[in-house]
Amino acid sequence: MSQTMQSAPPKDPLTIAEEWLKDGKEVAIATVIETWGSAPRPIGSHLVINKDGLFEGSVSGGCVEGAVVTEAADVIADGKPRLLEFGVADETAWEVGLSCGGRIKVYVERLG
Template identity: 75%
Template sequence: MDDDLLQQAENWSRAGRAVAIATVVETWGSAPRPVGSHLVIDENGHFLGSVSGGCVEGEVVSEALDVISSATPKMLEFGVADETAWRVGLSCGGRIKVYVEKLIS
């Protein structure tokens, strides 16, 4: 499934959409999606794939919009100890690190 996502990211970019790719780079505890999972986001907030069980995607999408406008990669961290993570609800109790980068065409 994730394989199609990267093709989709390329297709979006070639169709003239600004695209960011978020990738799970590290997990601790019971993380719902394995390292290497992707979320592909466009400038309008459309997204495909997942980096968690749906708990933090909203936050990742809004950070991705920043990355799309700044073109500077960002490392995000979510976990139960984190106030933000609790708010956006990584309720499984795990911790994840997500790298967000812009696709430069």
């Protein structure tokens, strides 16, 4: 009877990032470090990206992931962390669709 109710939880982004690194892939980690208003993902949420362009997790529930993945390629290339801000007042952010009315700040850094 034990454990019949539990299934294995899906792998989380930080576990996947560690596996990518073990496989010799270059990896960037994006983290929500501040939110204002109605932000879809809480502070501390992660999106992890590898050099092949694969990504797991989310920082906004889909609105700005594309832009973060693009920036992450630069972060992987030069190793310099980036601080990204998205919000409705920002024309670029509007284009990438953070239409919920909130603003978020995302820190992107290379792993290793």
